[in-house]
Amino acid sequence: MTLHGFPGEVACGAFPLTLKGQAWGCFGALRPGLSSSFEKLAKHFLTQFIASRRRRKPTAYLLTVKQKEGENLKSYLTCFNKERLTTEDQDEKITLAALLGGVWPRSPFMAELARRTPSTLRDFMDWADEFVNAE
Incomplete structure (x- = not known):
């Protein structure tokens, strides 16, 4: 949640609404008056939880996602899109x-890609969708 331009009191009031799990428990355990400003409160939480922050993978990680032998195209695309979100x-x-490098080399869809290579992600997805529907 971003509260640019609002006074610290508003930010402090809205802050608990953004918390859940351990962060909510930590907030509930704070002594009243521990932080005299929103900046100090934010720094306290960053210090407490920075180590547990989820790290996002570089886009190049997607080059490791491959369709397995016998896996249908729909399953591969579902797995790929799940990894893409990370x-x-x-x-x-x-x-x-x-995506092009991850398609199983002997799959029927690869034969289709060999005939015409998509130049955009949209083309790939459209062709894959047509192929999945035909399967």
Whole structure:
């Protein structure tokens, strides 16, 4: 939650609404008056929870996602899209290269890709969708 331009009192009032799990428990255990400003409160929470922050993977990680032998195209795309959501930056060219490189070399869809190579991610997804529907 971003509260740019609001007074510290508003930010402090809204802050608990953004918390859940351990962060909520930590907030509930704070002594009243521990933080005299929102900046100090935010620094306290960053210090407490920075180590447990989820790290996003680089987009190049997608180059490691491969369709397995015998896996249908729909399952591969579902797995790929799930992994794609864990990456930090969704560069279209890298994503397209990863998709093309991840298709099982002997799959029927690869034969289709050999006849016509998509130049955009949208083309790939459209062709894959048509192929999955035909399957």
